[in-house]
Amino acid sequence: MAQPVIQTIDLTKIYPMGEHHITALNRVSLTFERGQFAGLVGPSGSGKTTFLNLIGTLDTPTSGQAIIMGAEISALTPLQAAELRRRHIGFIFQTFNLFPVYTVYENVEFPLLLLGLPPAERRLRVMEALEWVRLAERARSRPTQLSGGQSQRVAIARAIVKKPAIIIADEPTANLDAENSFNILDIMLELNRELSITFLFATHDEKVIRYLRRKITLFDGRVAKDELLEPASTPPPAT
């Protein structure tokens, strides 16, 4: 059996709050195989973003384990954590977070610069990623010249260009209208199928939830429900 890309065992995160403590995650044990299209749902404060932070190696757990691509994150040095993010984890944010002074091409190229790839290979990969999100013709545009949907597609291209094992998407459709949301979700689903990238969402958005193949409901830092959804249940995207 193949090693899971993400495995958490009794993952707990407690934040100090003055004299008190807030338990954001409480003994969460989850496993994600390669190629899953999964989402964390639940009300605000249920621990979705905390879970993504830990999986993204942006934070360390108070107790328990999170094993990402075979590496236990508590044992990683900051340098090793940065290396893990650089190679294996892509991020998609609610507010796109593109570099405004750089072109679409340069935004997508940036993760490859961090990997130190040669120019020819960078060019090939950037154009491939832009083809995936159907923005090759906007390679020279600046982010300010793009619509919200286009900006998020650039963010997706930037996340997938290094062909990571995991993409973490925190409320990726929150700033998009319905049409753009479905376009984005279609692209992400296609990438999930073609490249076997594991997508892990945190979302409130019903449109996203309808695309998920696995829905994990968090409540008060605990897993309240973990459902595998049939592919057939995914609604056709709106046109």
Add this chain to the structure above:
Amino acid sequence: MISFIIKGILRDRSRSLFPALIVAAGAMLTVFFYSYMQGGKNNFIETSARYQTGHLKVMTRAYAAESDLLPNDLALTGATGLVSNLRAEYPELIWKPRIRFAGLLDIPDENGQTRAQGPISGLAVELVADNRNENQNHRNLPEAEILNLKKGLIAGRLPEKPREILVGSVLASSLKINPGDRATIISSTLTGAMAIADFTVAGVIRFGVTPLDKTLVIADLEEARQLLDMEDAAGEIFGFYPDFLYRPQLAARMARDFNAKSEERARSSGEDPDFLPLILTLGEQGGLGDMIAIYDVYAYVLVAVFVAVMSLVLWNAGLMGSLRRYGEIGLRLAMGETHRRLYFSLLGESVIIGLIGSVAGTALGLAISYYLQTYGINAEAFTRTSEMMMTNIIKAQVTRVSYIIGFIPGLLATLLGTAMAGLGIFRRRTATLMKEFEA
């Protein structure tokens, strides 16, 4: 990655233009102030050298001990032979015998009665000998050029005939003297007797140095010798570097060498040590060495203050930039860039900005300095009552250091400011990045 940084700098004006302008302004001010202070210092040194101290000066030990009193009774005798020896032994310098004396200038009316009278500071130099080209077989510069006489002449002409003198402009104005007027110099001879001689005012001269304009009268050396009964004597023999740049270490070495030989000769011949010729450098006369040292300290302090102030300004600019780029920095950390690499990329940016700003600021500072090196600033209003040997037009002087000194605050302060501001990157908690991005 470097081209990524450069593109960012070029496209984001708030990241490049504002800091580069600050750096350029700081570098420009540093270059300008440094060059102007150098100009002030060299102006002071050169004026003192030309009129008062030479770059080196030979006197008897006794004269040197009381030189403020102009004790011509302690003057060097056998001056012609001594000057010849100096010219032979140290040919790289121009050697000029002079006599300084104090006295009164009496201006008679048409009946021969005193119309006006005032104290003078007399300076006797080789005017006639220079005119006769007697000093051509060795390194020479006519006294008229050393003392900038042609340039300063505002009325009349330079002395050409026997018994002609030049008078300082303020003195001429206060005594109402014009070229062609008769004037009597009253002084005392080598032996203390009264010395009186009539002269004709050949010209009025403005040295642009207040103490000189107020009191100086220039006469020919041979005529002064006759007046003061100083046959083949000279109060002082001035040594000048031909390019008029003072070389303190070289001058000190030469003085040590000469004085040692002089003492040795005196020991073997049994001469009175008080009348031995002694060489003093410019720095050893009238506390000029201390003045030069103070000037240099000021220059260093100035640069240090600029580095400190600009570091604070650029630190602040760096902090503002970091705040503005908070999202970008957080994103880069989230994408796997290490704190260290990010920090060094910011330092790299600051080096590029510092270089651009320093080059622009230095060019601008040099342009202003070169302009002021040519035209100067007239500080007459401040030097009117001054007794310092400084010209009223203070010019900047561009030196080799002027070309590089702007890079010290330009690069150092930029780097220091960014280094301090960038430390915040290491305190940035990656755990809060997600929240910040969604804010």
